[in-house]
Amino acid sequence: MMNSNTRPDRKAEPVVIDISPPSGWPRLELVEVWQHLDIIYILALRDIKVRYKQSLIGVGWAVIQPLLTMIVFTAIFAGVVKVPTDGSPYPLFSLCALVPWSYFVHAINKSTTCLVHNQDIVKRVYFPRLVLPIAAVVGGLVDFFVAFGLLLVMLLIYGSAPTWAVLLLPVFLIFAVLTALALGLWLTALHVQYRDVGNALPFFTQVLMFISPVAYPASVIPEKWQMVYALNPMATVINGFRWALLEGQPAPGYSSLVSVAVVFVALVGGLYFFRRQEDRFADVV
Amino acid sequence: MSCEQPVIEVEGIGKCYWVGGHQFIDRMGLHALLERAVRAPFRLITQKLLDREQAKHSEATVGHMRWAIRDLSFTVARGEVLGIVGHNGAGKSVLLKILSRITRPTEGHARLRGSVSSMLEAGTSFHPELTGRENIHLSGAILGMRRSEIEDRIDEIISFSEIGEYLDTPVKRYSSGMVLRLGFSVAAHLATDIMLIDEVLAVGDQRFKRRCIEKMRNVARSGRTVLFVSHDMDVLQRISDRAILIRNGRIEMDETPERVVAEHLASAR
Numbered sequence: 001m002m003n004s005n006t007r008p009d010r011k012a013e014p015v016v017i018d019i020s021p022p023s024g025w026p027r028l029e030l031v032e033v034w035q036h037l038d039i040i041y042i043l044a045l046r047d048i049k050v051r052y053k054q055s056l057i058g059v060g061w062a063v064i065q066p067l068l069t070m071i072v073f074t075a076i077f078a079g080v081v082k083v084p085t086d087g088s089p090y091p092l093f094s095l096c097a098l099v100p101w102s103y104f105v106h107a108i109n110k111s112t113t114c115l116v117h118n119q120d121i122v123k124r125v126y127f128p129r130l131v132l133p134i135a136a137v138v139g140g141l142v143d144f145f146v147a148f149g150l151l152l153v154m155l156l157i158y159g160s161a162p163t164w165a166v167l168l169l170p171v172f173l174i175f176a177v178l179t180a181l182a183l184g185l186w187l188t189a190l191h192v193q194y195r196d197v198g199n200a201l202p203f204f205t206q207v208l209m210f211i212s213p214v215a216y217p218a219s220v221i222p223e224k225w226q227m228v229y230a231l232n233p234m235a236t237v238i239n240g241f242r243w244a245l246l247e248g249q250p251a252p253g254y255s256s257l258v259s260v261a262v263v264f265v266a267l268v269g270g271l272y273f274f275r276r277q278e279d280r281f282a283d284v285v
Numbered sequence: 286m287s288c289e290q291p292v293i294e295v296e297g298i299g300k301c302y303w304v305g306g307h308q309f310i311d312r313m314g315l316h317a318l319l320e321r322a323v324r325a326p327f328r329l330i331t332q333k334l335l336d337r338e339q340a341k342h343s344e345a346t347v348g349h350m351r352w353a354i355r356d357l358s359f360t361v362a363r364g365e366v367l368g369i370v371g372h373n374g375a376g377k378s379v380l381l382k383i384l385s386r387i388t389r390p391t392e393g394h395a396r397l398r399g400s401v402s403s404m405l406e407a408g409t410s411f412h413p414e415l416t417g418r419e420n421i422h423l424s425g426a427i428l429g430m431r432r433s434e435i436e437d438r439i440d441e442i443i444s445f446s447e448i449g450e451y452l453d454t455p456v457k458r459y460s461s462g463m464v465l466r467l468g469f470s471v472a473a474h475l476a477t478d479i480m481l482i483d484e485v486l487a488v489g490d491q492r493f494k495r496r497c498i499e500k501m502r503n504v505a506r507s508g509r510t511v512l513f514v515s516h517d518m519d520v521l522q523r524i525s526d527r528a529i530l531i532r533n534g535r536i537e538m539d540e541t542p543e544r545v546v547a548e549h550l551a552s553a554r
């Protein structure tokens with residue numbers, strides 16, 4: 001058990017730190033993470049600053065990537081292959097998926113490497129290590145909002161008015177963040193020990209994109225496979241984004257509950273796994 | 286005030302490292318590793334079985350384990366400056382790493398009554414991409430301090446470190462001396478009860494060394510506890526109230542600095 005030093009100044013509540021060998025199942029100590037919210041903020045801010053400091057286009061990168069992908073997708077999937085879109089213009093249809101998708105890929109990439117990247121501080125000072133993947137996943141939201149700006153512009157250009165469902169957009173965004181965090185926790189903890197994770201990740205995300213409804217609508221999946229399809233939570237995130245932003249898109253069905261269950265299990269499991277591995281991070285990083 | 290209770294209590298602390306190769310794959314093989322991963326969720330139910338199995342494992346492989354430190358016990362009183370002496374590889378840094386909670390011990394336990402700031406591995410907990418000022422805030426945040434508490438001390442930290450105009454430059458562009466000065470300054474000025482210092486003085490120049498020594502004395506006088514590792518016997522005798530000598534991971538001596546230094550120097554010949 002470790003009690004964090006909350007307020008070093010107050011002599012009234014003396015800090016006691018107990019140090020003992022790791023044993024059994026770890027405690028999550030989420031309160032301690034909460035007390036270190038400042039670190040999350042500082043690290044997330046740092047990531048943003050550093051990324052755009054020595055770059056010409058700067059924050060434009062957050063726009064260029066989904067924009068170019070949208071153009072290529074439109075040319076191929078709307079122009080050549082004629083993919084159905086449930087009645088929406090293909091550029092809007094794909095961009096609604098590409099914006100949360102880019103966030104997701106960016107967030108899991110960031111969090112996978114966060115411990116190795118921050119090894120200078122991990123090896124030299126104690127703080128709840130959980131703040132690192134959280135900072136990575138939360139920091140990625142800045143890029144998301146920039147790209148979301150592009151999406152709004154596109155909606156305006158097409159004169160597409162959202163329905164009341166847009167009010168639920170934040171829910172789907174939070175769900176995307178939790179999905180990224182759940183997966184990120186597992187990948188981060190594994191990456192410290194096995195760098196294979198870093199090598200496998202680009203391939204993994206690519207495959208994941210094909211099994212997510214980024215370029216095509218989820219409605220092309222046969223009804224009896226919808227539950228299986230929803231095992232991938234990003235399917236629900238993308239369906240939700242489309243439904244919230246575009247008129248006439250089908251609402252995410254009951255299969256969304258499968259996604260919620262998957263994220264819940266992966267997140268709780270990830271938290272425990274991360275905490276279990278945490279004791280070894282400084283030794284093996 | 287809890288003057289009677291020691292600020293640091295260490296009881297039978299030991300840390301075992303796996304030497305050579307990949308710790309888990311080599312020890313257990315990929316197959317056993319996967320098996321372990323599958324079993325992990327059932328750990329609670331099969332805890333007993335597993336304990337037996339693990340005992341078997343550690344018996345079989347104990348030849349490859351090395352105890353970096355073992356059976357260390359000592360206490361440190363409030364306001365005391367404890368010097369830690371030992372040859373390279375004796376286990377001094379491992380001890381400080383355990384006390385600063387960077388790594389966990391394999392056995393034994395320790396209790397620290399108070400918050401801890403540390404400066405380990407002849408370096409700092411700074412992030413190279415952040416500026417000096419941002420790093421001061423980061424260090425404070427890591428200690429759980431509030432923004433205002435950090436702001437209160439930032440002038441002192443800056444003036445002691447003498448980094449002046451470089452304050453808003455990323456730390457990666459600092460000279461090693463500047464990093465060192467800022468690191469020491471942050472560790473010394475943040476409001477922690479315990480300060481753990483590993484080999485800081487080895488790299489600084491004479492003037493900085495003098496100021497550090499003076500600062501550490503002040504820190505101790507204000508009721509804070511200092512644990513520090515140094516190969517500089519002269520400095521050690523000047524500032525510590527007590528010293529321990531670590532040899533091959535065990536405490537050989539726990540005495541006045543003079544006698545510990547004399548013993549250490551005698552064994553070096």
